[in-house]
Amino acid sequence: MLDQPLEILQPGCVRVGAGQARRVGQTLPERQLSRPLIVADVFNANRLDALGLPGDTPCVTVRPEPDLADLAAAVEAARAAQPDVVIGFGGGSAMDVAKLVSVMLAHNVAFDDISGPNRAPARHVTLMQIPTTAGTGSEAGTRALVTEPDTLRKIATESPHMLADMVVLDPELTVSLPAQVTAATGVDALAHCVEAFTSRRAHPVIDHYAREGIRLIGQFLPRAIQDGTDLEARAALLLASFYGGVCLGPVNTTAGHAVAYPLGTRHHLPHGLANALMFPHVLAANAEHCPQKTAEITEALGLAKDLPLAEAAHDFCAGLGLTMGLRDHSIPEDDLAQMAEEAHAIRRLLDYNPRDLSRDDILALYRAAY
The missing domain is CATH 1.20.1090.10 (Dehydroquinate synthase-like - alpha domain)
Structure with missing residues (x-):
């Protein structure tokens, strides 16, 4: 079975360990990044200081099980903020929306235009993922799910353009x-x-x-x-x-x-x-x-x-x-x-x-x- 074709895509940088989240604020300028946008659930939106970021850092909040309306609102907010780095901070919902925002904010595309495999456009911003639960594994992958309100179906989008440039796994965030x-x-x-x-x-x-x-x-x-x-x-x-x-x-x-x-x-x-x-x-x-x-x-x-x-x-x-x-x-x-x-x-x-x-x-x- 080892002769079966297989491709594994993984984030470019993974930092693991207690205290790594607090380094985000200093990591961004090291990578010539200065305009972060956070995508977070309500709980994590209230603890951005855990990332060592300024208090006025713009943040888009998402609901659990986000739907197309949530995604549209997040993309609109991102276009207004014009970030150079999008940071998913939370569970799978926040990280999935962060992926989609990162590829949609610079392109005039609807979700229907990019749903399915390998249809998302190339992104022009850095993508960082910081999970605060140990469950979805969304930070590691190229897939994002959004609910279609009319049918209640989860629609998947998958693209290598949605793979994180950097992942931070900090156990202090899950305590x-x-x-x-x-x-x-x-x-x-x-x-x-x-x-x-x-x-x-x-x-x-x-x-x-x-x-x-x-x-x-x-x-x-x-x-x-x-x-x-x-x-x-x-x-x-x-x-x-x-x-x-x-x-x-x-x-x-x-x-x-x-x-x-x-x-x-x-x-x-x-x-x-x-x-x-x-x-x-x-x-x-x-x-x-x-x-x-x-x-x-x-x-x-x-x-x-x-x-x-x-x-x-x-x-x-x-x-x-x-x-x-x-x-x-x-x-x-x-x-x-x-x-x-x-x-x-x-x-x-x-x-x-x-x-x-x-x-x-x-x-x-x-x-x-x-």
Whole structure:
């Protein structure tokens, strides 16, 4: 399999370690950059001092699960600011919008003109990504997702022009994450690694990143939840999330994310939580189609061997403090069939799942998770 073609694109510079975020303010002039624009969620917009930037640095705030209107407003604000560097500061939503802003602000293009693979124009600004959660891995990749309001579909854009010039992985930025957010985003990173590892497009080179990401999460996610100030654990999770992002580029996710998306677009569950709720059931559903790799996953996570796989994986997630029933998160049972219909239509992911899943199969996953 090593003779299969593979291209891995990674950010030009990655800085890892406590205190690296505070260096951003001095890094910009070192790179002849003087007009930063921050794209951040509301929480991080209120702590720009963590980056060592002036208090008057312009900042565009984005909502979780941003839609086309959010993107249009961000692009308009960026054009008014005329930055020479766009900085994504937050979770996946902020970093995805930062990618899109960076390629759209100097061009008169609509999102429809650049959605899909390799249609985004070349950017004329520097792009820096600074994650504050250890989950999406968006900082590592070339893909961005935005929700289409009319259909509630997540539309993907992918281009090498959206790859960050610089990434900062600073565990101090994640210390403030509540335990439940740490757990949910950690399982999101886990899902990226697991789904790429078991994909029909899996590749030995990407398997290396996936294995290490899974191992790091199994070892350090419980530690970070037990003690949020554990900087070693926080750094390990940021690295695992980055590795998951590397996996997304050449391989990408499969059924786990396909069935999680409707929970976010239809019912506004945070992306990490949506993935965590579905993770045990998708892992078990795929197990017989990739038994050796599933065994590696269960070993790395320390899953109980005397329980059915779905139950053991459920207990792993519940042991992180997550409430694992869809009903517990106000998902109406009468919407499961429509969610199954929408998830089944996400062929860009499902076509590479190790097992073919029908609408009824997906509905059964939702019912098992309910």
